[in-house]
Amino acid sequence: MRTAILDVGSNSAHLKIVDLAAGGPIRTVLSVKRPTRLAEAIQKDGRISRTAVERLVSAVSAAHCIARAERSAELIAFATSAVRDAVNRSDIVDQVTGRTGVDLGFLSGRDEARLTFLAVRAWYGWSAGPLLMADIGGGSLEIATGSGAEAGTALSLPLGAGRLTRDHLPGDPPSRKHVRRLRRFLAAQLSEHLRPGDRGRPKAHAVATSKTFTQLAKLTRDRNPSGYRVLRLKALDEQIPRLAKRTAAERAELKGISHSRARQILAGAMVAEATMTALGLTRIEICPWALREGIALRRLQQLHADAAPINDDIGHLLQPLRDAPAPIRTPARA
Incomplete structure (x- = not known):
């Protein structure tokens, strides 16, 4: 199974595409990232600035296109605390979904x-x-x-x-x-x-x-x-x-x-x-491995589970990949 994992952090959006096979190691196909600079764009009222949201939408759009180009079957897309704790979190998620087709979720x-x-x-x-x-x-x-x-x-x-x-x-x-x-x-x-x-x-x-x-x-x-x-x-x-x-x-x-x-x-x-x-x-x-590798391991467990129950902490993030639109570009002045 080829799985794309998109981690939207405080400084960048990092896409990691992996092949997952029972009994084998996680094989990294591609790892790319684009800057979002969300941490520096959080305003005094707790909102992420419009310019930073545009960068985020552009980064997610590009990641979506790359994941499709690499023939990924599924996408796990999530944002960490910068977006999770933002006052305008709902608006950001709606913009990302509406403009890129990607459902951006959250982990606790x-x-x-x-x-x-x-x-x-x-x-x-x-x-x-x-x-x-x-x-x-x-x-x-x-x-x-x-x-x-x-x-x-x-x-x-x-x-x-x-x-x-x-x-x-x-x-x-x-x-x-x-x-x-x-x-x-x-x-x-x-x-x-x-x-x-x-x-x-x-x-x-x-x-x-x-x-x-x-x-x-x-x-x-x-x-x-x-x-x-x-x-x-x-x-x-x-x-x-x-x-x-x-x-x-x-x-x-x-x-x-x-x-x-x-x-x-x-x-x-x-x-x-x-x-x-x-x-x-x-x-x-x-340690060189961290959250994205942990998510890949959890997905591998889920794909090849036997009778033993597997923690479903990432199930709500999983989405089949749809046809991606042309990537959305950040305005030059941003």
């Missing part, structure tokens, strides 16, 4: 955490033992733990790098006062929501996913003997004051930091630091 934050954990478990296998997974998105932070194939616990908090930048770090660069306030805010939030049993899990294999963690690991230039990128708390602590003193343009010149995430990487580093501290971690390993 907890389901995002569970599906990402599923991908991490598949990547590392059973030999890794208990896993602790953290993922920093544009709008939310997901944490999941478990000893089996599925997460035993899953948590989603509104502590994404884009959201924190917008709400807590005005200025470029932000003032020391705002950085201190954000540090206290993060400590209070994590202390409130993490249970005592979530902290200090020395036997759990600590793993991180997401572009934020990956770019921070590139910035600190650390790998373990197995070749995986690693983010160490001590190295992260050293980088945060340096990031705080730089403008977004200056951060974009640092090794590993992309231009699209340069403004929010400080908040991302701070939530990574606060999360690792709250969980009692001195290091965390970067």
